[in-house]
Amino acid sequence: MHPIIFFSKMDFSQSNLFGYIEDLQELTIIERPVRRSLKTPEEIERLTVDEELSDIERAVYLLSSGQDIQGTSVVANLPVLMRQNPAETLRRVLPKIREVLHVAGVEMQLTAAVSFLTVLQEESVSIHTYSHSFLHIILQNLEHRDAGVSNAWLETLLAVIEALPKETIRHEILNPLVSKAQLSQTLQSRLVSCKIMGKLANKFEAHIIKREILPLVKSLCQDVEYEVRTCMCRQLEHIAQGIGTELTKTVVLPELVELARDEGSSVRLAAFETLVNLLDMFDADDRSQTVLPLVKSFCEKSFKADESILVSLSFHLGKLCNGLYGIFTPEQHLRFLEFYKKLSTLGLQQENGHNDNQLQLQTLEQEKKYISVRKNCAYNFPAMIVFVDPKNFHLELYSIFFCLCHDPEVPVRYTMAISFYEVAKLLNSGVYTIHKELVTLLQDESLEVLDALVGHLPEILELMTNGGENSGSESKLLSIPDLIPALTTAEQRAATSLKWRTHEKLLQKYACLPHIISSDQIYYRFLHRMLTIILTNNVLPVQKAAARTLCVYLRYNRKQEQRHEVIQKLIEQLGQGKSYWNRLRFLDTCEFIMELFSKSFFCKYFFLPVLELTHDPVANVRMKLCYLLPKVKSTLKIPTDKHLLQQLELCIRKLLCQEKDKDVLSIVKRTVLELDRMEICVDAEQLEKEKQQNEGRSTNMNDKMFEKKRRDSKTSSVLAKSITLSVPGSSSGTSAGKEDKKSKLVRSQSFSTQALHPKYSNIDKCPNKSSATGYTSSVSGMGKSCMLSFSDDSFRTHSTGNSGNAAFPSSSSSRNLFNSADQKNNGNKESQSRKMSIKRREPETGGSNVLVR
Numbered sequence: 001m002h003p004i005i006f007f008s009k010m011d012f013s014q015s016n017l018f019g020y021i022e023d024l025q026e027l028t029i030i031e032r033p034v035r036r037s038l039k040t041p042e043e044i045e046r047l048t049v050d051e052e053l054s055d056i057e058r059a060v061y062l063l064s065s066g067q068d069i070q071g072t073s074v075v076a077n078l079p080v081l082m083r084q085n086p087a088e089t090l091r092r093v094l095p096k097i098r099e100v101l102h103v104a105g106v107e108m109q110l111t112a113a114v115s116f117l118t119v120l121q122e123e124s125v126s127i128h129t130y131s132h133s134f135l136h137i138i139l140q141n142l143e144h145r146d147a148g149v150s151n152a153w154l155e156t157l158l159a160v161i162e163a164l165p166k167e168t169i170r171h172e173i174l175n176p177l178v179s180k181a182q183l184s185q186t187l188q189s190r191l192v193s194c195k196i197m198g199k200l201a202n203k204f205e206a207h208i209i210k211r212e213i214l215p216l217v218k219s220l221c222q223d224v225e226y227e228v229r230t231c232m233c234r235q236l237e238h239i240a241q242g243i244g245t246e247l248t249k250t251v252v253l254p255e256l257v258e259l260a261r262d263e264g265s266s267v268r269l270a271a272f273e274t275l276v277n278l279l280d281m282f283d284a285d286d287r288s289q290t291v292l293p294l295v296k297s298f299c300e301k302s303f304k305a306d307e308s309i310l311v312s313l314s315f316h317l318g319k320l321c322n323g324l325y326g327i328f329t330p331e332q333h334l335r336f337l338e339f340y341k342k343l344s345t346l347g348l349q350q351e352n353g354h355n356d357n358q359l360q361l362q363t364l365e366q367e368k369k370y371i372s373v374r375k376n377c378a379y380n381f382p383a384m385i386v387f388v389d390p391k392n393f394h395l396e397l398y399s400i401f402f403c404l405c406h407d408p409e410v411p412v413r414y415t416m417a418i419s420f421y422e423v424a425k426l427l428n429s430g431v432y433t434i435h436k437e438l439v440t441l442l443q444d445e446s447l448e449v450l451d452a453l454v455g456h457l458p459e460i461l462e463l464m465t466n467g468g469e470n471s472g473s474e475s476k477l478l479s480i481p482d483l484i485p486a487l488t489t490a491e492q493r494a495a496t497s498l499k500w501r502t503h504e505k506l507l508q509k510y511a512c513l514p515h516i517i518s519s520d521q522i523y524y525r526f527l528h529r530m531l532t533i534i535l536t537n538n539v540l541p542v543q544k545a546a547a548r549t550l551c552v553y554l555r556y557n558r559k560q561e562q563r564h565e566v567i568q569k570l571i572e573q574l575g576q577g578k579s580y581w582n583r584l585r586f587l588d589t590c591e592f593i594m595e596l597f598s599k600s601f602f603c604k605y606f607f608l609p610v611l612e613l614t615h616d617p618v619a620n621v622r623m624k625l626c627y628l629l630p631k632v633k634s635t636l637k638i639p640t641d642k643h644l645l646q647q648l649e650l651c652i653r654k655l656l657c658q659e660k661d662k663d664v665l666s667i668v669k670r671t672v673l674e675l676d677r678m679e680i681c682v683d684a685e686q687l688e689k690e691k692q693q694n695e696g697r698s699t700n701m702n703d704k705m706f707e708k709k710r711r712d713s714k715t716s717s718v719l720a721k722s723i724t725l726s727v728p729g730s731s732s733g734t735s736a737g738k739e740d741k742k743s744k745l746v747r748s749q750s751f752s753t754q755a756l757h758p759k760y761s762n763i764d765k766c767p768n769k770s771s772a773t774g775y776t777s778s779v780s781g782m783g784k785s786c787m788l789s790f791s792d793d794s795f796r797t798h799s800t801g802n803s804g805n806a807a808f809p810s811s812s813s814s815r816n817l818f819n820s821a822d823q824k825n826n827g828n829k830e831s832q833s834r835k836m837s838i839k840r841r842e843p844e845t846g847g848s849n850v851l852v853r
Contacts, residue, residue, distance in 0.1 A: 055081060056088045063096040071100055072108045078115040082124040090125070090133050098137050106146055113141075113152035117159055131168050135160065139172070143189050154192055158199050169203055174212065181216045183223070190228050194220055198235030201242030209243050214251060221255050226264035233259050233270040237277050248281050253290060260294050269309050272298055276316045279323040288327040295320060299339055311369060314343045314376035318383025325387065337396065340384055344377040344400045346370045348407075371409050378404045378415035382422040390426050394433055405437040410446045417441050417449045421456035424463045431463050435483070438464065442486040450490055451502045458512035465516050484517065484525055491529070500539040507533070507545040514556035523562050527553045531569060534585055535577075544588055551592040567605050575609045580618040587613070587624050591631065599635040599681075607632065607644050614651045619661040626655070626667045630674050637683040645680070 053061065059081060062070040075097060081089040101112060116134055119125070125133070138157050144150045161169060173196065179185070181193035197213055197220075204213075217239060220232040236256060240248040256278075260271040275291055282291060302310045321336050328336070347370030381397075381404065388396045401423070404416050420441065424431045438460065441453050453460075464483070491510070494503040507530070513522055530550035534543050550566075557563055574586035590606050610632060613625045629652070636645055652672060659665045 056085060056092055059089075059093045060096055063093070063100055068105060068108065071104070072111050075100075075108055075111045075115055078112075079118040079122060079124065082119050083122070086125055090129070094133055094137075101137065101141060106149055109141065109144060109146070109149040110152050112137075113149070113156045117156045120156075120160060120163065127163050127165070130160075131164055131172070135164075135168075135172055139176075142192055143186065145188075147188070150188055150192065154195060158195070161196075161199050161203065166203060169200065174200060178212075178216065181220060183219075187225055187227065190220065190223065190225070191231050194228065194231040194235055197232075198238040201235075201239040204242075206243045206247065209239070210247060210251075213239070214243070214247075218251075218255065221259065226262070226267055229259065229262065229264065230266045230270045233267060233274060237274050240278055240281060245281050248278070249283075249286060252278075253282070253286065257290060257294065260298075265309070268298075269312055272309060273312055273316065276320055276323070279320075284327060287324055292324055292327060292332075295324070299336075310343075310346075311372050311376065314373040315379070317343070317376075318380030318387070321387045322383055337384075337388060340377065340380075341400055343373050345403055346373050348374075348403070371411060374404070374407060374409070374412045375415050378407075378412050378419060381416070381419055382426060385423060385426045390428065390430065393427060393430060398433065401434065401437065405440055410448060413441065413444060413446065413449045414452050417444075417452035418455075420453060421460055424460050435464060439482055439486040442490045447494065447497055447499050447502050450494065451499075451505065454502070454506050454509050457509045458515075461512060461516045484521060487513075488525060488529070495533070495537070500542055504539070504541045504545045507542065507549050511549045511552040514553060519557050519559065519562075522553050523557060523559075527557075527566065531566075531573070534589070535573060535582060543585055547585060547589045548592045551589065551596050555596050571606075571609045575613070580616070580621055583613060583616060583618070583621050584624055587621070587628055591628060594631055594635060599637065600640075602635045603641055603644055607635070607641075608647065611647055611651045614655055619664050622655070622659070622661070623664050623667055626664065626671045629671050630678060633675055633678055633680070637681045640683050 059074045059077070062074050074093070078089070078093070078097070081093060097112065101109065104112070116138060119134065120130060138153055138160065141153045142150065142157060144153065157173075161173065164172075177193055177196060177200075180189050181197075183190075185193075193216070197216060200213060201209055217232065217236070220228055221236075223229050223232070233256070236252050240252045243251070256271050256275055259267055260275070262268055262271065272294075275294065279287065279291065298309055298313060302313050317336075317340055321340075347367065377400075381401065384397060385393055393401075401416075404412060407413055407416075420434075420438065423434065427434065438453075441449055444450055444453075461483075487510070491503075491506055494506050497503070510526065513526060527550060530546045530553065533546035534550070537543050537546070554563060554566055557566075570586065570589060574582045574589060577583055577586070587610070590602070590610055593606060594602050610625065610628070613621055616622050616625070629648070633645075633648060635641075636648070638645070652668070652675070655664075655668045656672070659668055
């Protein structure tokens with residue numbers, strides 16, 4: 001079969017050829033800047049540094065004569081130099097950095113600010129040395145003309161202030177701050193002074209702040225630039241915490257009231273937010289006489305003339321309402337509640353109830369602002385439930401809850417999904433009223449909403465079905481069928497999306513369903529779905545999550561038929577599946593089963609199917625099995641599972657002798673050593689039962705053997721006398737030979753009898769623990785057909801089964817002896833055969849059994 005070449009796709013007409021040439025020319029134009037960016041030999045020569053220079057010498061050289069990029073590299077490497085050689089770095093490198101920073105660009109300045117902060121955090125030098133060497137450089141670059149650079153150095157300085165002693169702060173920072181905060185200084189200098197004063201408020205006592213800092217604070221609050229007033233207003237919260245309640249009431253609160261009426265909207269916004277954050281520091285009189293009128297003024301102006309405060313007001317409304325709750329009159333309480341309801345539907349409808357389509361089109365910026373307001377209302381919804389009391393939820397807030405859960409914007413619904421658990425906890429016995437909204441969010445078209453809801457889904461479902469006084473109410477029982485389709489739909493939507501983490505998270509949370517719905521509902525709606533995910537999904541974390549959830553479902557399923565069906569499918573479709581990937585997942589599932597189920601359950605259903613994978617043709621499966629074997633052995637109990645222990649040891653021996661993959665073989669050897677150190681659990685009750693049974697069996701057997709031995713001794717003596725009397729002409733040698741044969745026969749009978757007694761005496765002294773001591777010998781003797789050591793209990797059956805042959809050898813011996821008396825001519829041949837019979841009856845070296853033929 002010849003390959004088909006599609007010549008029709010290639011068009012070699014003149015027009016197309018010119019098109020191809022133009023494309024090639026465009027590519028060459030794109031490549032030209034790349035060629036120009038290459039360094040010339042002269043530039044490479046200037047960038048080359050002698051390799052024999054030390055790190056300190058190289059840093060000094062690059063800072064002195066190198067290019068900016070090399071100097072920036074040295075500055076970025078400053079923390080490393082400080083760790084290696086702090087003394088030389090401070091003596092030679094840091095002065096060069098200080099010189100370079102005067103003319104350095106923005107990149108080097110930002111790098112230096114970060115490096116200085118890193119040196120402080122790593123504590124490469126003492127704080128005294130740091131303040132002496134680094135603090136002056138930080139203060140010099142604090143007022144850089146670039147705002148980004150200035151802020152970077154300011155962040156470093158604020159971190160340094162936390163570690164500096166008070167005296168250093170007073171002399172190096174506070175004293176110069178008086179001149180830096182004056183109106184004659186630059187705007188940037190005054191802004192920096194505001195932030196520094198907010199930080200210093202927590203470093204000094206109240207009387208020092210009152211005497212040295214508060215005058216500067218008042219001055220900056222009255223600054224001519226609104227940026228300075230705004231910045232200082234936001235620092236008043238930190239200053240209030242430093243000076244205490246009394247000074248806050250007499251100094252800070254009047255300034256806040258004045259700033260709340262400022263002409264600048266950003267200043268009013270800062271004043272409002274600071275007031276809300278300081279509510280706990282004001283007493284009831286201050287709240288009712290000063291704060292509440294300001295808040296009412298903000299609320300009234302927010303819709304009319306000052307929409308800039310609307311977003312912030314909606315964000316802080318929950319905290320504000322609960323902070324002022326004790327001083328509200330019923331009318332004021334209702335007014336703030338109506339204000340919240342109005343904000344919750346802002347942008348969706350107006351007071352007359354008409355939709356936005358009938359109104360003038362809003363700008364995009366205004367629409368974003370309205371979305372932010374509704375999102376903030378969703379964030380504050382739990383606080384508003386507390387504000388109105390959960391008992392009044394259905395009457396006062398349910399309609400708003402419904403609107404927010406059905407909001408057209410994803411960020412609003414996402415916030416409601418996050419807050420849903422808090423709402424459910426607050427409602428307690430009335431949680432059943434929001435069941436429909438739970439179903440709505442589970443079926444939301446956005447996976448972000450579903451992901452936010454799933455985080456607390458088990459707790460929410462438990463509250464829905466078991467929480468509160470109405471846990472057995474008819475309304476909640478009837479609502480469960482609506483919940484199950486929503487849960488299955490949510491899982492299917494997550495499965496068809498590309499967001500596998502959401503799918504994994506959902507499957508993990510679905511493990512709570514046995515506590516929520518019945519076993520039959522789980523079996524028919526969820527369990528088989530989990531098995532399908534394990535078999536068909538391509539994402540390993542999702543498969544593992546489904547496997548573990550399936551094991552949880554199986555754990556709580558009490559119907560044996562359903563259990564056996566699922567177990568059979570796991571073994572056939574996973575453990576014996578055609579795909580090695582499915583067999584690997586079977587081992588993962590078995591690991592979960594060992595975690596969730598009893599040891600006896602695993603041994604009964606999954607122990608042998610797991611061991612069958614030692615013959616798997618894929619090395620990865622055998623390798624994973626080897627890692628799992630210690631856990632598999634830990635499920636065994638002696639003497640109940642002695643046959644499984646033998647199977648395990650047999651599989652390990654086969655792996656050691658037959659494994660050809662070197663990686664698997666090395667893991668097998670390591671696993672054998674680990675198994676050899678493990679101790680198997682002992683079933684004391686079962687062990688005691690077997691001990692009693694074996695004691696009774698041994699006693700009866702010993703009595704029978706003793707009686708038989710006595711009868712055989714009598715019979716032998718009588719026969720011997722009769723033989724002697726019946727053959728008077730025989731020589732003394734022949735008679736002595738026969739006596740010798742008789743004594744050997746009696747000794748062989750006694751030896752055969754005694755060979756069984758030590759075995760049963762060992763059973764009486766059965767140890768409490770058994771270890772796989774035979775594994776190590778298998779590692780050292782792979783080429784030998786060595787027998788792994790088993791516990792004594794493993795041979796009880798064989799000993800008992802052969803006891804008949806071992807206990808009654810005298811009957812055949814007596815017959816042989818009697819026949820030999822009648823047949824004198826064959827005496828020598830009979831004595832030889834009898835000797836061979838006696839040798840065969842001797843016990844084997846191991847002492848584990850007696851072989852009698």
